[in-house]
Amino acid sequence: VVSAGTYGYRMDLVTLDDIRAAAENIRGLAVRTPVLPWLAGDGLALKPECLQPTGAFKVRGARHAVACLPADRRAAGVITHSSGNHAQALAYAARAVGVRCVVVMPEVAPSVKIAGTRALGAEVVLVPPAERESRMAKLAAERGLSPIPPYDHRDVIAGQGTVGLEILEDVPDVDVVLVPVGGGGLASGVATAVKALRPSAAVVGVEPEFAADARDSLAAGSVVRWPVERAYQTIADALRTPLSELTLAHLSARLDGIVTVSDDEIRDTIGRLARSARLVAEPGGAAAVAAYLYHRAELPAGRTVAVVSGGNLDPQLLRSLL
Amino acid sequence: VVSAGTYGYRMDLVTLDDIRAAAENIRGLAVRTPVLPWLAGDGLALKPECLQPTGAFKVRGARHAVACLPADRRAAGVITHSSGNHAQALAYAARAVGVRCVVVMPEVAPSVKIAGTRALGAEVVLVPPAERESRMAKLAAERGLSPIPPYDHRDVIAGQGTVGLEILEDVPDVDVVLVPVGGGGLASGVATAVKALRPSAAVVGVEPEFAADARDSLAAGSVVRWPVERAYQTIADALRTPLSELTLAHLSARLDGIVTVSDDEIRDTIGRLARSARLVAEPGGAAAVAAYLYHRAELPAGRTVAVVSGGNLDPQLLRSLL
Numbered sequence: 001v002v003s004a005g006t007y008g009y010r011m012d013l014v015t016l017d018d019i020r021a022a023a024e025n026i027r028g029l030a031v032r033t034p035v036l037p038w039l040a041g042d043g044l045a046l047k048p049e050c051l052q053p054t055g056a057f058k059v060r061g062a063r064h065a066v067a068c069l070p071a072d073r074r075a076a077g078v079i080t081h082s083s084g085n086h087a088q089a090l091a092y093a094a095r096a097v098g099v100r101c102v103v104v105m106p107e108v109a110p111s112v113k114i115a116g117t118r119a120l121g122a123e124v125v126l127v128p129p130a131e132r133e134s135r136m137a138k139l140a141a142e143r144g145l146s147p148i149p150p151y152d153h154r155d156v157i158a159g160q161g162t163v164g165l166e167i168l169e170d171v172p173d174v175d176v177v178l179v180p181v182g183g184g185g186l187a188s189g190v191a192t193a194v195k196a197l198r199p200s201a202a203v204v205g206v207e208p209e210f211a212a213d214a215r216d217s218l219a220a221g222s223v224v225r226w227p228v229e230r231a232y233q234t235i236a237d238a239l240r241t242p243l244s245e246l247t248l249a250h251l252s253a254r255l256d257g258i259v260t261v262s263d264d265e266i267r268d269t270i271g272r273l274a275r276s277a278r279l280v281a282e283p284g285g286a287a288a289v290a291a292y293l294y295h296r297a298e299l300p301a302g303r304t305v306a307v308v309s310g311g312n313l314d315p316q317l318l319r320s321l322l
Numbered sequence: 323v324v325s326a327g328t329y330g331y332r333m334d335l336v337t338l339d340d341i342r343a344a345a346e347n348i349r350g351l352a353v354r355t356p357v358l359p360w361l362a363g364d365g366l367a368l369k370p371e372c373l374q375p376t377g378a379f380k381v382r383g384a385r386h387a388v389a390c391l392p393a394d395r396r397a398a399g400v401i402t403h404s405s406g407n408h409a410q411a412l413a414y415a416a417r418a419v420g421v422r423c424v425v426v427m428p429e430v431a432p433s434v435k436i437a438g439t440r441a442l443g444a445e446v447v448l449v450p451p452a453e454r455e456s457r458m459a460k461l462a463a464e465r466g467l468s469p470i471p472p473y474d475h476r477d478v479i480a481g482q483g484t485v486g487l488e489i490l491e492d493v494p495d496v497d498v499v500l501v502p503v504g505g506g507g508l509a510s511g512v513a514t515a516v517k518a519l520r521p522s523a524a525v526v527g528v529e530p531e532f533a534a535d536a537r538d539s540l541a542a543g544s545v546v547r548w549p550v551e552r553a554y555q556t557i558a559d560a561l562r563t564p565l566s567e568l569t570l571a572h573l574s575a576r577l578d579g580i581v582t583v584s585d586d587e588i589r590d591t592i593g594r595l596a597r598s599a600r601l602v603a604e605p606g607g608a609a610a611v612a613a614y615l616y617h618r619a620e621l622p623a624g625r626t627v628a629v630v631s632g633g634n635l636d637p638q639l640l641r642s643l644l
Contacts, residue, residue, distance in 0.1 A: 031356045031358055031359075034353045034354055034356060034373070036353055036373055037353075039375055039376070039414075050600040051370070051600055051601075053358075053359050053361055054361070055600055120361075271637075274596075274637070277373075278373055278601060278603075278633030279373075279600060279601070280596050280597075280600040280601065281600075311600030315596070315597045315644045316644070318596065318644055319641050319644040322637045322638070322640055322644075
């Protein structure tokens with residue numbers, strides 16, 4: 001565990017009130033997931049965000065960010081360049097309020113992701129990978145679209161923080177919350193809610209060994225980016241992204257530590273969750289559970305909840321793990 | 323659809339107040355499952371009871387039945403002879419209040435089920451299949467244990483009815499509720515809650531073609547038992563059991579109809595639920611969803627919720643369906 005909290009970054013951090021406002025906004029669109037006792041997990045409980053529409057917690061932040069836009073900007077539509085779970089979540093959130101959503105994707109994106117995003121009513125613009133950001137900026141300016149990034153955004157972080165709020169509602173005496181860290185939006189929001197409501201509880205981030213850039217960033221006090229060829233080794237595609245300045249500031253102030261897990265541990269955990277928790281988790285979604293199963297000695301003791309952050313898994317991979 | 327409601331059986335049926343009392347009793351032990359919008363289901367929402375501890379709705383009825391025992395009888399312990407989901411649910415409910423649970427199982431029961439029940443603290447007594455009922459009666463008398471059957475019991479039905487109560491809380495304008503029918507306890511409870519709170523909503527039972535004994539029983543006006551060699555053809559092991567007089571009386575008065583599904587439809591639905599709803603369902607648990615996917619023309623129109631009643635699936639079967 002690398003201890004955090006000593007990093008002196010000054011930035012306007014999300015507050016508990018921001019998260020409470022998000023909880024109002026997401027009602028009816030995001031599912032109020034329960035906390036599941038997991039008999040095979042020997043004291044571990046699960047927060048199954050893989051059950052959200054579009055299969056990940058991302059719908060919370062996307063919905064809240066769309067809701068927070070001034071009415072005239074919202075009416076003009078939104079845009080993003082994620083090709084992962086955030087893209088489908090934003091398309092879903094935009095469709096729910098009847099506004100246009102444009103998703104800029106690399107030409108090499110899997111056709112199933114392109115089709116999935118289109119099926120939710122979004123316009124998909126395919127570009128060479130290096131042009132994603134510039135094309136998004138250009139389209140946003142031309143069409144008056146509001147960019148909603150996957151994690152580098154206060155409203156998105158506040159939306160993801162509702163996961164922490166709900167954990168505290170259901171398990172007020174929780175001692176440890178385990179949360180996967182990719183770009184850090186989920187961990188930032190969850191840590192904000194949990195530490196505000198129960199300072200004695202520990203919030204621990206979980207990363208794949210192959211993409212432990214958040215651990216390094218917290219230790220360095222600045223955003224450390226791992227080379228793409230290194231981070232892309234991990235099976236946990238949702239956790240390959242680096243932090244942003246904003247999420248680093250949140251995690252520095254509010255996260256109690258980081259634990260890393262191996263890809264083999266993640267694979268084994270996916271099979272165990274399917275067999276005995278009746279949940280299909282994607283690799284990034286299983287990471288926090290893997291930390292509990294394989295690294296308990298590195299964790300604080302006590303009543304623990306792990307966030308199963310997503311479930312968009314290649315069926316062939318699941319098949320191979322059963 | 324075979325219409326019901328014409329069967330004149332007189333029996334003391336479970337009431338909405340009974341179910342409301344059960345809702346109080348199960349709090350904290352059964353999970354308050356959400357209703358999940360299912361994007362791939364084209365308007366269908368899911369009530370994922372496979373997420374309950376021990377993997378099925380059964381914990382609701384078991385918990386309530388244990389809670390309803392007079393204190394002195396409860397202290398002496400409980401007994402059942404189910405080898406399916408009810409056995410583990412009763413063991414779990416008994417352990418939660420610290421009372422003895424004995425489960426009489428056929429010697430031929432799968433060792434994984436025996437081990438699972440023992441792991442929950444129950445005493446498993448193995449007997450020749452034909453002696454299950456007599457041995458249970460003998461043990462109950464000798465040790466003062468209270469028999470808690472899987473469905474032929476008012477408190478069990480009231481407990482299962484909390485599924486219907488929760489569906490109405492989350493989807494007050496529901497038009498159709500689809501519920502699997504095995505022994506009929508779940509369908510009896512759900513129909514009681516739904517028809518009391520929203521008489522305009524239709525509650526439709528779903529059976530496998532190979533075990534359509536509830537359809538026949540409703541048509542005949544008395545409990546029809548299918549030959550074991552016929553009912554045991556279906557993959558949906560949880561739905562092979564016949565109704566009891568008590569569940570037939572409830573279904574006759576309160577169910578709007580029965581739809582049957584094929585085993586192939588069930589198999590296909592298990593794969594679809596894993597791939598796009600991130601849920602592992604057992605065959606009986608997938609039956610109501612299969613009715614929606616394959617027999618929509620036989621169903622009333624409108625906003626529909628299907629109960630995914632359980633998820634205790636052989637991992638090899640899931641693997642073969644992915």
